[in-house]
Amino acid sequence: MSIISKLSLTEIINGIKNKKFSSEEITKEFIENSKKSKKLNAYITECFDEAIKSAKDFDKKKDYKGLLSGVPIAVKDLFCTKNIKTTAGSKILHNFVPTYESTVTNNLWSQGAFLLGKLNCDEFAMGSSNETSFFGNVINPFGEKLVPGGSSGGSASALAAGLTPATIGTDTGGSIRQPASFTGTVGLKPTYGRCSRWGIVAFASSLDQAGPMTNNVEDCALVLQAMSGYDPKDSTSADKKVDNYISNLTEKVKGLKIGIPKEYRVENMPNEIDNLWKKGIDYLKDAGAIIKNISLPHTMYALSTYYIVAPAEASSNLARYDGVKYGHRAKGKNLIEMYENTRSEGFGDEVKRRILIGTYVLSSGYYDAYYLKAQKVRQMIKNDFDKSFNDVDAILTPSTPSSAFKIGDKSKDPVSMYLNDIFTVPVNLSGLPAISVPAGYDKNKLPLGLQIIGKPFDEQTILNLSLAIEKRANFKKNLEVWWN
């Protein structure tokens, strides 16, 4: 890896501004890295030629007004990109080219960034290991046999391996935070409604939220700033002012009250995770924060609630992939057979599993017992957080119950796979913002992350607390490049 591509996003932007290097130079470096790193299988679509053209255009115009001036960024292939194939990691969209640009990516481009490529992900963002992608699994740069997490696995892997200076993912149950934790990067899921969902291939509408994945907290604030904002095209986006995350970013967190929920100490959790959590508490104490034990009593129901609500919405959201209008179409003797063949061929097993679960829980006779009850429990989980936030400013937990696991380890057992999201899922159900910040390694030298959960629309506080941890944990990404 070259020196430039080891710089943070903020350093790169400043370097371009101060003419230490041109946009074209750094773009070429990331392209070079990407080309050499095919082993990771991080990309679904490369847009290298277009990126170089954009970089050259930028160097000619030299317009430094945007927050992300002159920076190439590869994004998760769940964001629709105009005239660029957008697959959602699925065969059913393997040939789909949108005529429109998602609001969030458009926000990045209007801040001076441009597209480097589309990154691999679990099919329709359904997965925690990037093993469900039609385009093959992604490798974690921390180990040839390791998953990068999911569903934003391609994003996490590309970022950690230096193929892109920053990226964006989507998080429905942990899909940003878990892969960030598995790859030693920072990943933030904003408050539901902070970023527009318009133009993002939908998985579960009431849970989906796009967010930044970066090498450090400062970069995270920057990308969040660029991508956030109200969008009248998304009825669930919040018409609320976006704070200036960058200028308000500070590690001064003295006096902030941090909740430690006892329910997050789960059975069979490795000691290392518990120790990391304790270290996190120490870091924040050291920064002057006040630690408080809290209880989120309905946490134990979060995962089962999530696996009713998310598949229910998905079963309906994915009904549009029927072979009639766009995407993959199989032959059939009549309409029904065409549907059956298209969807049988077009969807992978995990997607089919969730469509079946979702269809089941919404069916008449089961709706009340499953979907309606899950909605009620969801409200109770949210109430737990609301109550806690009367006493604390933020909540500290581990991001995941383990470090990156091996490819194939959990893919045969969906429930053990689902359990990996046990700490992240309650946050989506409650619509809260949360960040995963790298804080240490386990005995196998695999990165581990800490999660900080904030009050609605208080992304600033969790960014500040993360910065305090980052400074103290002094996490170094000790990566030998083995994948070129």
Place this chain on the structure above:
Amino acid sequence: MSKEKFDYFINGKKNKWEVIIGLEVHAQVLSKSKLFSSSSTKFGADPNTQVSLVDSAFPGMLPVINEFCVEQSVKTGLGLKAKINLNSIFDRKNYFYADLPQGYQISQYKSPIVGEGEVILDMPYGTKKIGIERLHLEQDAGKSIHDMDPDNSFVDLNRSGVALMEIVSKPDLRSPDEVNSYVKKLRSIMRYLGTCDGNMQEGSLRADVNVSVRKIGDKKFGTRCEIKNVNSIKFMQMGIEYEAKRQVELLEAGEKINQETRLYDTRKNATRSMRTKEDAHDYRYFPDPDLQPLKLDKSLIDKLKKELPELPDQKKERFIKEHNLSPYEANILVSEKEISEYYEKVIKESDKKLATNWIIVELFSVLNKKNLSISESPVSEKNLSSLIKMISSGKISGKIAKAVFEKMQEGDRDPNQIVEKEGLTQQSDPKELEKIILDVLSKNQDKATQYKSGKVKLFGYFVGEVMKASKGKANPKLVNDILKTKLK
């Protein structure tokens, strides 16, 4: 008139059966753009030219509610004297079909925007109140076209996403006549409000008709069948009649009615089963997570209430009170917004009683004959009003007026000009008339003698002769008066 005279029953072999009917009317909201997108709703465009990315359900597209459509449905609710719900919820109704791009229809299931209301029908046997159960907003689907190609079906998405109001009646209707009256009244209310154009040919108004029968005297409703998607009142009536008879025959033969959805075949005048309850869709309704619950401000409802135009029932009351019309006349004149507007323009400058008669009798017979609507009337309000003015001032007789009216229809001619040009002005000069009368009497002295000796029936003969001599222009009232004195 007694109510019994108009009761509608099916006479089975064993019993008399009452027919219970409830309607689900789908009325297209009158709006420029669709319920959740900004595509045009204009009728008759080339296939798939009014389709946005939202209407065709592209990945990542999201619905945004069209506030105008919401206001239109609130207005309709107010016109139905219904409860407006300040909170309502959009749900997804999930099913697969080629012309349903999302794989679900956005509709309102448990919490509709409008609750219970009513529609008053004027039947020959008096007024009848029909309860409204609810009104909800939903998207229309596209159109599948199966007859353009032997091997392929085509889909036109121009209608996809167009806003519909589904207006559900209570099972209060008892005959095809009442259904006719109900649909017309509903249509009229919405046209007064400007919330639906009511154009049944273009599919702006269609209905699912629920029909069941029960023996006279029974309290419990029978099992119902739903006749799906009927787009003409005549077909609704014929479908009901057929369906009710079918059910009676089955029941009298000791069989059961299956709850099912049926189609009315217009060519065979029969209904046939489309799907039974067993293979009914499970629509898996759930609240659409892409949309917030629809919250209405009380102030918006108050504002819309204030802006509400005069509706047929109120207008009828006013016509009766202010213009001294009979309920029958008032009913006809308010039945369509355009008719009432025509009437009100005509009476601005002319006699109300005469105008009422001329519109209801003369004009309507012309319109019926030529199969025209009032807005296509060959005689404008202004010219009809001029004609009536000439009648009431005595310038022309009623008889001449009819001849003039005939001529006015060719290119909406001004009756004054016709009368001038053709010298049709009524002779109302007593001296002139006296001359003619004396002339007629002198030519018919024998008959005058007979009259005077008691054969009073001959009076009409003299009037006729005078009119003939005056070429129909003599003022009939004056002719009468003068004749009477001369024949004394």
